[in-house]
Amino acid sequence: MTTWRADLLSDTLTRPTPAMRQAMAHAEVGDDVFGEDPTVRALEERVAGLLGHEAGLFTPTGSMANQLGLRLHVRPGEELVCDSLAHVVRAELGAAAVFSGISSRTWTAPRGLLDPADPIALLQNGVGPYQVCTALVVVENTHNFGGGTVQPIEAIRAVRAATQPRGVAMHLDGARLWNAHIASGVALAEYAAHVDTVSVCLSKGLGAPVGSVLLGSADAMAQARIWRKRYGGGMRQVGILAAAGLHALDHHVDRLADDHARARRAAEAFAEAAPGCIDPATVQTNIVMLSTAATGWTPADLVAAASAQGVRGYAAGPALVRLVWHLDVDDEATAYAIDVLTALLRERPGPQL
Numbered sequence: 387m388t389t390w391r392a393d394l395l396s397d398t399l400t401r402p403t404p405a406m407r408q409a410m411a412h413a414e415v416g417d418d419v420f421g422e423d424p425t426v427r428a429l430e431e432r433v434a435g436l437l438g439h440e441a442g443l444f445t446p447t448g449s450m451a452n453q454l455g456l457r458l459h460v461r462p463g464e465e466l467v468c469d470s471l472a473h474v475v476r477a478e479l480g481a482a483a484v485f486s487g488i489s490s491r492t493w494t495a496p497r498g499l500l501d502p503a504d505p506i507a508l509l510q511n512g513v514g515p516y517q518v519c520t521a522l523v524v525v526e527n528t529h530n531f532g533g534g535t536v537q538p539i540e541a542i543r544a545v546r547a548a549t550q551p552r553g554v555a556m557h558l559d560g561a562r563l564w565n566a567h568i569a570s571g572v573a574l575a576e577y578a579a580h581v582d583t584v585s586v587c588l589s590k591g592l593g594a595p596v597g598s599v600l601l602g603s604a605d606a607m608a609q610a611r612i613w614r615k616r617y618g619g620g621m622r623q624v625g626i627l628a629a630a631g632l633h634a635l636d637h638h639v640d641r642l643a644d645d646h647a648r649a650r651r652a653a654e655a656f657a658e659a660a661p662g663c664i665d666p667a668t669v670q671t672n673i674v675m676l677s678t679a680a681t682g683w684t685p686a687d688l689v690a691a692a693s694a695q696g697v698r699g700y701a702a703g704p705a706l707v708r709l710v711w712h713l714d715v716d717d718e719a720t721a722y723a724i725d726v727l728t729a730l731l732r733e734r735p736g737p738q739l
């Protein structure tokens with residue numbers, strides 16, 4: 387296995403800290419399928435409280451939390467709408483269609499940034515027997531493939547104002563809602579107040595090894611609990627994992643600001659080395675989406691050249707390299723990644739003619 391000097395592939399890579407392992411080792415547990423794991427219950431209640439929803443449901447993955455949320459709102463043959471880069475349509479392997487018979491329509495959003503006019507223009511419900519009925523709008527915050535974009539709270543409010551009177555539900559994919567909260571100062575509960583269900587991940591920037599929580603009404607979570615079991619996601623003495631989540635909530639939320647500052651520092655250096663490859667002002671959180679268009683590099687070649695020097699990134703598209711900061715990338719690793727990548731970017735400073 388390669389030892390990376392700066393592993394910027396994803397914020398899912400973090401390993402539990404010694405203190406987190408201690409918390410896991412000492413967790414009180416019970417059988418969670420019977421609702422008897424006290425640590426899982428504590429986690430669900432804590433996250434529900436933080437987000438201002440009635441109840442929570444612990445799931446093994448963010449994808450499962452999202453998919454449970456989607457199926458609560460959309461009947462087979464109905465549709466959800468979301469932006470074309472959203473994780474639910476791009477990276478969950480068609481699960482909404484496969485498991486729930488949901489069709490999807492998308493709008494285009496540069497950087498994944500929500501413009502309320504886009505979902506509103508797509509809504510079609512109560513349109514009779516010819517057109518697919520829109521049952522759900524999905525918003526992702528922060529936006530992963532958009533480059534860690536924080537969604538403006540006013541935009542979320544505006545979508546809610548248009549959808550609620552029409553009986554169209556909203557689900558928030560808040561895998562990185564913690565990052566949005568730290569970057570914007572908007573309360574978690576304020577983001578979550580405008581949606582029917584929200585999923586949050588503990589295993590990304592927060593550094594837990596496993597786990598997400600779905601939040602919503604008590605009735606909705608009771609339904610989701612049944613479907614979680616049907617999907618094979620009923621877990622037993624899983625307080626061991628929930629303890630990691632509780633530890634992360636205690637110790638790893640405020641420190642996300644460090645990841646954001648390091649990502650911004652790197653983006654500033656990249657912009658200086660290769661003007662046009664990134665606008666540092668767009669780096670709001672822990673993700674840097676580098677455009678290789680004007681650099682002469684293909685994403686695959688740039689990623690390979692950086693890898694050879696111990697810096698790992700992800701070729702995220704025809705002209706995009708994604709770099710993600712997290713708990714296991716400190717100032718020293720950031721400085722090293724900046725040195726390596728700025729040197730490579732300078733090596734081929736313009737398009738090859």
Ligand SMILES: Cc1ncc(COP(=O)(O)O)c(C=O)c1O
Binds near residue numbers: 448559561587
């Ligand atoms: C925005 C977003 N939602 C959901 C997920 C799914 O999480 P998991 O990998 O735990 O299924 C991810 C994972 O990267 C994500 O970035």
